[in-house]
Amino acid sequence: MKRIALRFLSLLICLLLWHLASSNQVDLGFVSFKQLPSPEQVSSEALDLIHSKKFLAHLNASILRVLSGFCLATVVGISLGLSIGRFAWASNFLLPPLEMLRPIPAVAWIPLAILMFPSSEVSMIFITFIGALFPILLNTIHGVEAIDQRLIAAARSLGCKRGTLFYEIIIPAAASNIFTGLAIGMGTAWFCLVSAEMIAGQFGLGYYTWSSYTIQNYPAIVVGMLLIGLLGMASSLLIRYVARLVMPWQTLVVKRNG
Amino acid sequence: MVDQGCFEISRLSIRLGLGKQAFTAVENVSFSNQPGEFICILGPSGCGKSTLLSTMAGHVASSQGAIKLDGQLITKPNADIGLVFQQHSLFPWQRVIDNVAFGLKMRGINKSERHRQAREMLELVGLSGFEQHYPAQLSGGMQQRVEIARVLINTPKVILMDEPFGALDAQTRLSMQQFLLSVWEGIKTSVIFITHDIEEALFLADRLLIMSQRPGRFIEEIPLDFARPRTTELLATPRFVQLKQHCLTVLQSQNHL
Ligand SMILES: Nc1ncnc2c1ncn2[C@@H]1O[C@H](COP(=O)(O)OP(=O)(O)OP(=O)(O)O)[C@@H](O)[C@H]1O
Ligand SMILES: [Mg+2]
Numbered sequence: 001m002k003r004i005a006l007r008f009l010s011l012l013i014c015l016l017l018w019h020l021a022s023s024n025q026v027d028l029g030f031v032s033f034k035q036l037p038s039p040e041q042v043s044s045e046a047l048d049l050i051h052s053k054k055f056l057a058h059l060n061a062s063i064l065r066v067l068s069g070f071c072l073a074t075v076v077g078i079s080l081g082l083s084i085g086r087f088a089w090a091s092n093f094l095l096p097p098l099e100m101l102r103p104i105p106a107v108a109w110i111p112l113a114i115l116m117f118p119s120s121e122v123s124m125i126f127i128t129f130i131g132a133l134f135p136i137l138l139n140t141i142h143g144v145e146a147i148d149q150r151l152i153a154a155a156r157s158l159g160c161k162r163g164t165l166f167y168e169i170i171i172p173a174a175a176s177n178i179f180t181g182l183a184i185g186m187g188t189a190w191f192c193l194v195s196a197e198m199i200a201g202q203f204g205l206g207y208y209t210w211s212s213y214t215i216q217n218y219p220a221i222v223v224g225m226l227l228i229g230l231l232g233m234a235s236s237l238l239i240r241y242v243a244r245l246v247m248p249w250q251t252l253v254v255k256r257n258g
Numbered sequence: 259m260v261d262q263g264c265f266e267i268s269r270l271s272i273r274l275g276l277g278k279q280a281f282t283a284v285e286n287v288s289f290s291n292q293p294g295e296f297i298c299i300l301g302p303s304g305c306g307k308s309t310l311l312s313t314m315a316g317h318v319a320s321s322q323g324a325i326k327l328d329g330q331l332i333t334k335p336n337a338d339i340g341l342v343f344q345q346h347s348l349f350p351w352q353r354v355i356d357n358v359a360f361g362l363k364m365r366g367i368n369k370s371e372r373h374r375q376a377r378e379m380l381e382l383v384g385l386s387g388f389e390q391h392y393p394a395q396l397s398g399g400m401q402q403r404v405e406i407a408r409v410l411i412n413t414p415k416v417i418l419m420d421e422p423f424g425a426l427d428a429q430t431r432l433s434m435q436q437f438l439l440s441v442w443e444g445i446k447t448s449v450i451f452i453t454h455d456i457e458e459a460l461f462l463a464d465r466l467l468i469m470s471q472r473p474g475r476f477i478e479e480i481p482l483d484f485a486r487p488r489t490t491e492l493l494a495t496p497r498f499v500q501l502k503q504h505c506l507t508v509l510q511s512q513n514h515l
């Protein structure tokens with residue numbers, strides 16, 4: 001109860017500071033809040049948006065893109081990560097190009113993506129895919145490499161064949177790292193989606209935010225930003241929730257302490 | 259049934275490491291065990307005891323010599339050779355009952371049957387009622403009991419134990435030693451048990467082998483004919499104390515090399 005109260009309090013304080021900064025038109029010289037829309041303006045803009053026909057279209061477009069890119073990245077990232085973490089040949093063969101692509105920010109892929117994919121929809125999904133892929137891949141590799149070798153030895157000595165080892169030992173043992181990768185990947189997927197939509201979208205929250213800027217509707221920019229933040233947070237929470245369902249043994253200590 | 263579980267190890271050497279870092283961990287070791295015999299291997303830290311045991315379990319390749327179990331060359335791990343580690347190696351994501359039943363699952367036995375056998379096994383090791391716990395919810399001694407149950411359920415021909423009680427406190431360790439003997443007296447499977455605790459070795463074994471510093475070789479063999487079942491009173495008998503002193507001298511002579 002206390003925890004929840006504390007969390008709400010922190011949100012309230014942020015809101016209050018925002019309100020004070022914008023209503024008093026605070027100007028600190030190096031940063032000025034004169035142009036900053038107030039919470040009141042933003043919430044009325046948000047209400048307008050929610051009641052408009054376009055709202056669901058924006059929301060759907062963004063969620064669909066993030067989900068497609070993220071799911072694709074999950075499948076590719078986990079399967080590549082498991083092989084690279086487990087087999088020396090896969091690591092030698094696959095890691096060099098991946099290591100080279102990794103430092104390239106997903107945003108830098110946008111021009112190429114537009115050239116490569118005739119459909120702008122696919123190119124945006126590709127950007128979110130790239131964004132989510134590396135955290136998932138790297139955490140999966142790390143998870144497999146960090147497996148206690150004794151667990152594998154024990155399983156083998158109990159009659160576990162090499163083939164079943166993946167399903168019985170490697171995946172569950174790496175699960176916690178894999179989920180860390182998924183949670184981070186979900187965050188970067190949103191991050192990258194918004195950049196992609198700013199360039200190539202017709203709908204979506206990133207497009208909404210950017211187009212509000214071009215038509216100088218400042219409260220709407222903040223609405224867009226807050227919605228993106230909210231959705232990003234909600235999807236991370238969802239992953240954490242799934243992780244707890246799938247890995248009940250991870251939360252034992254919490255249970256013990258009441 | 260006890261004409262099984264006989265290792266024949268002849269002129270075994272094990273080299274570890276690659277290139278310039280390569281070194282001989284175990285050198286020219288030969289020994290064999292009787293069916294149902296309880297052998298303890300005692301040796302200074304780093305002398306290659308774990309390496310020898312891993313090779314016997316089929317996890318580490320030998321560089322010379324051969325290891326046979328009941329006439330069969332050992333090339334890879336299998337369920338006939340049970341392995342127990344110093345720190346438990348239970349699967350943290352499985353409940354106790356599924357950990358114990360793991361070997362049966364690998365043999366394709368259906369769930370209700372393997373859970374039935376696992377429950378029996380848990381009763382044998384005194385852990386009825388803990389079926390649904392996860393390993394992290396058990397004490398160190400309980401975890402080792404589960405670990406032992408998980409190996410026993412496979413009815414291995416031989417059980418290899420690498421300092422299985424090394425991480426436990428003195429009190430728990432003593433009760434685990436008695437527990438192990440009582441279980442073993444019921445099944446009489448061959449056991450090879452590694453320790454660097456002299457008292458533990460003398461208390462448990464039919465025969466004691468002492469290893470040298472690295473590269474490990476056997477430098478002494480002591481048959482122990484203390485009557486079984488053994489009780490803690492044994493620890494205070496003159497013969498026991500004398501042997502303990504002797505082992506200490508042998509081990510200490512190693513430290514000065
Ligand atoms: N994978 C490895 N690579 C290189 N050296 C190793 C490796 N494993 C063990 N060693 C070395 O090989 C020697 C034998 O190790 P081993 O673990 O068999 O000793 P031990 O007798 O079991 O020691 P302890 O009583 O401390 O468990 C040690 O000197 C150790 O440093
Ligand atoms: Mg060791």
